[in-house]
Amino acid sequence: MADLREENTSLVDQNSNNKILDPRGRYLRWVAMIFMCFLPFGAYYCDDNPAGLQDVMKEDLKISSSTFTSFYSWYSWPNVIMSAVGGVLIDKWLGVARGATIFCSIVVVGQLVFGIGGFFRLIWVMNIGRFIFGVGSESLSSAQSAYAVSWFFGKQLNFVFGLQLSFSRVASLINLNTIRPIYDSLDSDISGPKRIGVTLLIAASTCIFSLGCALILWWLDNRHRRVHDKDNPNDAAASLWPLVAFLVPKQMLGTAYGLMQSIQNLGFAIINILTGLILDQYGYFMLEIFFIVCLEIALLAAAFLYVYNSFKKGLLNDSPAVRQAKQEQLLKMSLPPQILVNAITSTPVVAEDCEKIRATTNIQANVSSTC
Secondary structure, X not given: XXXXXXXXXXXXXXXXXXXXXXXXXXXXHHHHHHHHHHOOHHXXXXXXXXXXXXXXXXXXXXXXXXXXXXXXHHHHOOHHHHHHHHHHHHHHHHOHHHHHHHHHHHHHHHHHHHHHHHHOOOHHHHHHHHHHHHHHHHHHHHHHHHHHHHHOOXXXXXXXXXXXXXXXXHHHXXXXXXXXXXXXXXXXXXXXXXXXXHHHHHHHHHHHHHHHHHHHHXXXXXXXXXXXXXXXXOOOOHHHOOOHHHHOOHHHHHHXXXXXXXXXXXXXXXXXXXXXXXXXXXXXXXXXXXXXHHHXXXXXXXXXXXXXXXXXXXXOOOOHHHHHHHHHHHHOOOOOHHHHHHHHHOOOOOHHHHHHHHOOHHHHHHHHHHO
């Protein structure tokens, strides 16, 4: 085993002249970031295929608005549970790289089944395809977030999370501007459900592209871990950034992101059903009123989080500089990562650890609520 490690390390050293792919260099993580951003590209592109084809899909398949919106519900319902399960699988058994590749493969299968169902105008097959697609897509998002935390920390992690979110919106935007032209460009002999099916099958190529990114990222991650596992870096800092990353221990991040995706998809599933019913019975004006009410609820939730965090004297309202200063002082005390998380997030801490925490003047405000 030792010889194998030495051989792997020597292979890395031999390739160190390639500065871009050097695991010890500064560039490899940014190369990996590009593939992280494209990892769920196909999933986000195909997720909004129905929206880009709404009018022609309802006409060619002869379905109502409620049936149309159910395509999104079938996507969301499995993820009320499966996103959390996917996160646990990533943390406990699969690992990030293997999990991301498997979930990408599930996305490909789901989109192919969705397209085949559309080609033969089998709505139930299309629903199954969206179900399979949803199982892979949301778990893939959890893997993407776990990837980011394992490669980046501090301000870099905030930037990467923001960039990943932007890429997801770009994928949706590209879909809305290209999927209908693809539909219109097909031969006139292909019409009705067959035209819908072929269009959806062509869109599946973006999922295959993302699967390729997952495989490349797996290879890059192996290079990264081969060196950094040997160097044994301190992972506590990465477990504290940002928000979820410093609220949850690193070894449970996949589960945490999966649970968040589950709660989010429960909302999506219910909202999609209500959207179809409101649109069919009351029209677009009442639908917009409904959306405004939902936004007001979200605003109240954000206000509550702000007030609660201020009351608990947590870190969410601190500037990056203040947050980093508190984090660095805690790290100097050589406490286990979970105790660091508890100290920063106002979670109760056992008595012997309180004495160590009180030695740090910058977190005195938190000590009274944690000890």
